[in-house]
């Protein structure tokens with residue numbers, strides 16, 4: 233079977249914002265305590281943060297980390313996490329029914345994020361708190377000095393402001409499970425006033441307002457429109473959240489779920505533009521897909537969890553090969569929509585529905601999903617090209633006309649490279665992929681790397697990582713046509729050298 237794809241150097245979607253390779257670290261389960269932070273571990277640094285975990289976070293190349301929640305943030309007092317650790321209060325975390333010790337707080341996370349080369353995306357509490365706590369944390373983090381909160385930061389050891397650029401105005405505020413859940417009217421007004429005041433403190437910041445918790449919320453679409461009516465002139469991005477799972481063990485439908493993600497993105501874009509038109513505004517609101525991932529393996533186990541433990545092992549999905557394929561399809565979908573999706577956060581980063589796992593007192597290891605993310609975050613930079621794809625399609629239980637190939641082509645102008653990411657969704661067919669690169673002078677294939685040939689349910693473990701990329705030789709260049717064989721059920725990355733202008 234053949235798939236023909238055509239791109240042209242001049243026809244572009246958009247430049248990729250590197251924040252699309254974001255992730256998420258919540259005070260939840262063993263993400264922070266027992267994940268990135270484990271004093272006494274043989275690999276811990278002098279502050280208690282594990283060097284082996286830092287190395288894996290750096291290898292993953294995530295550039296941007298949403299923090300500290302999630303549901304957790306809606307009951308969090310950020311002031312609990314500053315000042316001498318011995319004075320910090322232990323609290324009930326009502327979001328996850330656990331104990332929060334506050335050993336890790338603002339300064340610790342800012343120092344750690346610098347070490348792993350990532351920027352922090354700070355979420356504020358608009359559940360149990362409001363405008364006052366919001367303006368104070370911006371002043372604490374971003375104001376240089378000479379005021380109560382900025383001088384307190386200096387006293388606590390950070391002479392220079394943290395300069396946090398991107399802030400989330402709460403989390404999933406439409407969800408009945410959320411501490412301080414609100415109607416769209418209530419949230420819209422609070423988010424607008426908080427945003428206004430936060431930007432009075434620091435006009436250079438960018439703000440993300442909450443969209444619906446997921447597309448199947450009964451208030452979806454109406455929620456987005458009402459919240460944007462209130463906040464449009466004060467905010468910069470609208471959030472989307474979505475988790476996927478193969479509960480029905482139907483791989484055809486599972487791998488088609490990125491088609492649903494694409495539809496979700498297009499719908500939310502349309503709502504943003506509807507409000508833009510209604511307001512006769514020059515401003516465009518872009519999207520922050522700040523929670524996306526696969527989440528279903530751990531549901532049953534977590535329903536039996538005992539409350540009020542410190543850092544219990546919850547939401548610890550162990551991913552398999554088919555999960556890595558879907559994760560690849562989802563990443564490609566985000567990239568194909570990079571004209572509007574400027575921020576995206578894989579939820580989450582360590583231990584909690586995460587690409588990186590740790591053993592308490594033991595090793596840190598890479599899940600199957602680690603690899604497509606790492607390759608995209610490493611090589612998926614530059615400009616996404618518009619494409620035309622001619623390939624067979626199929627219907628699944630929930631989706632129609634699903635192409636057998638999910639693919640994106642990126643032109644990295646700085647390095648004179650084309651990078652192709654592609655998933656072959658077919659269980660049976662080798663697909664001969666023919667990519668015509670119009671207006672490019674193609675030199676050679678630099679690298680063709682694939683993840684394929686595994687049992688769909690194959691997982692990695694702490695001791696072995698069978699599911700990882702391997703080099704393939706099955707590609708060639710003929711003039712400006714790239715030819716590659718995409719094996720059945722495969723994730724593929726092909727990098728091609730092209731001539732400069």
Ligand code: AHR
Pocket residue numbers: 258301302303304403404523579580
């Ligand atoms: O990522 C896990 C949880 O999923 C987050 O805390 C919440 O925002 C979402 O419902």
